[in-house]
Amino acid sequence: MNAPTPVEEAGFAPASRIARIDVSEIVRIGARAQALKREGKPIIILGAGEPDFDTPHFVKQGAVEAIMAGDTKYTALDGTPALKQAIQAKFSRENNVDYVLDEITVATGAKQILFNAMMASLNAGDEVVIPTPYWTSYSDIVQIAEGVPVLVTCTAEAGFRLTAEQLDAAITPKTKWVLLNSPSNPSGAAYSEADYRPLLDVLLRHPQVMLLVDDMYEHITYDDFRFVTPAAIEPRLKNRTLTVNGVSKAYAMTGWRIGYAGGPKALIKAMSVVQSQATSCPSSVSQAASVAALNGDQSFLQERKASFQRRRDLVVAGLNAIEGITCRVPEGAFYTFSGCAGLLGRKTADGRVIATDSDFCNYLLSDAHVAVVPGSAFGLSPFFRISYATSEAELTEALSRIARACEALT
């Protein structure tokens, strides 16, 4: 038998479950934008997936009090009783879904909830249906858990929503999960109760399939859109639905890293096994802050929503006024996902051809100093995502730079 090759000769080789996964284009563009900013370029970054608002004062106060009271030790594995009770009350008050405490889990961000769920449930080769465009982490997490993402394209014409026919056709005997996100990152599209109904009817006909719904942007919806979650619409699916949510977006708490979910006991227990060996428990102080957030006065959410809606209207109108760009009006979240097919094939002043959405985003960054993310990062081209979680002044400036850059193409 040959001796194994020393690491120093062979170089480090990542595990096959990691080797398939690339650093996301969002991270790459972000790094380039930051580098240009450091060089002194007046870069406007419309790539970030977090609110520009601060965490509310009463939430910070909850954390300070917890620190001073010595609430600084390991907590129960998947959430303190106080936080689980606050989540239980939130689910019944806002979503009309009742969970017992053993059906609730807390993790270090909704991202870890997704990670725990996939690691706890997927065997190698199990399929997960993911409507596209999708938040990049969905397919990457599924692949790390050795599952197979089954990507189903949802067109702009269909409002970036999955249809019942598409869902039915995507389900096979290997399907373990269907993953839905409403309002969506990156499209901002949301499912009303009427949009969900036919999809839930399909799932009722496939009793082996579980449903994961990511309700992260629940509190950021516009006009008269009424947010609903599938476990409330169809109680017969509640026992195979994982309802995922978190404090990051609604309460501007991305850095506190708390996400949570309600779902069937056996799944919740298996997820806690993953968590026990990954992190032991979420941060005690962040959990106390999240209790304050969920139990506190929720009225500030309305003001923030109104502010996001003004920004959405500004961005959608500005983008649709640019020849070659088409932007659907999103129902929620703080993203627009615009088509740029009309600009492909055109040339920049110095002769570069814009062949793809990636080329277009690179051009916007280098020539207009605006950082946006190409649709290819979310599995659907030719599109680009703008995050409008920034000031109206900055958005206005960014839109006029984008308009000028597009006009300069020939």
Ligand code: PMP
């Ligand atoms: N779901 C969606 C759709 C998201 O956009 C994000 C954050 N970008 C998350 C989940 C994860 O949020 P967190 O881990 O901060 O709770």
